Amino acid sequence: MSSQDIPEESLPSTQGAAHQGAVVSGEDPFADPGLPPHEHRIQDIDERAAKRSERVVAFLFTLSMLATVGFIVAYLAIPVDKNIYVFPIGHISALNFSLGLSLGVALFCIGAGAVHWARTLMSDVEVADERHPIEASPEVKAKVLADFADGARESALGRRKLIRNTMFGALAMFPLSGVFLLGGLGPKPGTKLRKTKWSAGKMLINQNTMQPLRPEDVQVGSLTFAMPEGMSEEDHDFQQEIAKAALMIVRLRPENIKDKRELDWSVDGIVAFSKICTHVGCPISLYEQQTHHVLCPCHQSTFDLSDGGRVIFGPAGHPLPQLQIKVNDKGYLEAMGDFPEPVGPAFWERG
Structure with a gap:
């Protein structure tokens, strides 16, 4: 029988023969060759x-x-x-x-x-080192x-x-x-955190109608949002300034106002408070007319508008600042100055 007649799988491979020879001779075919000779730089x-x-x-x-x-x-x-x-x-x-x-x-x-x-x-x-236990x-x-x-x-x-x-x-x-x-x-804020666009003589502008507010425009139990006269949504700094100057206008019955200064700063029960929550600066928009409470939707801080904007619930740290208002010669509501304290959250130098 010739080698051509023998099945291929029956023929011994040269690799198998080499491996068998290595095993017989006692040599490890996968021995570590070691490090190559060091070449000096x-x-x-x-x-x-x-x-x-x-x-x-x-x-x-x-x-x-x-x-x-x-x-x-x-x-x-x-x-x-x-x-x-x-x-x-x-x-x-x-x-x-x-x-x-x-x-x-x-x-x-x-x-x-x-x-x-x-x-x-x-x-x-x-340098080669043998593996060793972790400890x-x-x-x-x-x-x-x-x-x-x-x-x-x-x-x-x-x-x-x-x-x-x-x-x-x-x-x-x-x-x-x-x-x-x-x-x-950024640059140091200076007085920017303490001052807003409100100043003496600036009329209260209804943010919905963009018209000056008269006392008769504000009904008992209603909530109106206002901004200072002279501001426009087209101003490049409008968002920055309205974030400090936004105002809530609420009309209470004078006999329901508990705080004497709040009563003195009001006009026929119309009070004006900052709309900016004193916790983290969210805009307050929820008003409960029976209790005269306003609620911040972000973290549920609750303020009593009949008692100087006092905090009665939630994480806010101080009351809402009140804006002193009056009626001018033309019958419109106007501010008598800026807020007496910084609006919004507390900061390191707030005092």
Whole structure:
């Protein structure tokens, strides 16, 4: 019988024969080949090359420091509204472009300097260690500490003073970028949190009809929303200002008003309170005419409009500010000044 007549699966494979031969000879076909021979870098054998690498790393760290200084200068010197043309992006904010570029360079140079330092000057000798239990023995702990000391010594941090000093300088200056970014939270509010658009002589404008309010327009038990005279929804700062100046107008029977100052500041039982909840600033819109209570829909803070806007339930911290009003010579309701205290939620310097 020729070999062509023998089924293919019956023929012995050369791989199987090789494996059998290896087993017979006692050799492990999957033995660990070990680490390849270590090849020294040019910096390991030539001190001049090592000095060049040291200067490169120091240059990168120094460039990072300069970029951080550039970040601070750009933040202080470039106007917020200045635009520049950058191809192919187009017109963008000069301040944002400068801050992003300088911050990116500062970060990149720190990273590139650390990488170049590790690749050219730190020890690159391969070390293999056997797996060990998770809980290290005293001998292993001692070995780890010794390896750490060897790594610190081989990094040449103490000997390469130029690298050490410039690295510390770059790392120390870079956080200054974050400190200056705190200024980007916005300018100091000054008196903006304490003042609204209300002032003496400004008429109360019905927000639904956009007409000045007369006392006869406000019925007992009704709730009307008003804003100061002179404001318009077309104003660029309308939303910002109405968030402080929004007003609730309610007419109570004078005998139902418990607070004497509230009664003195009212007109025939018509009282005006801030619409802004003193908890987190939600607009109040729910009124219960039988109890004279208003309810904030966000967190259910409840205020008594017959008792100086006092908080009777919920997380709000202080009463609703009241606006003193009167009737002018033309028969319209007008403010006698601004709110006597800041409207809305409490803040650190509210007092």
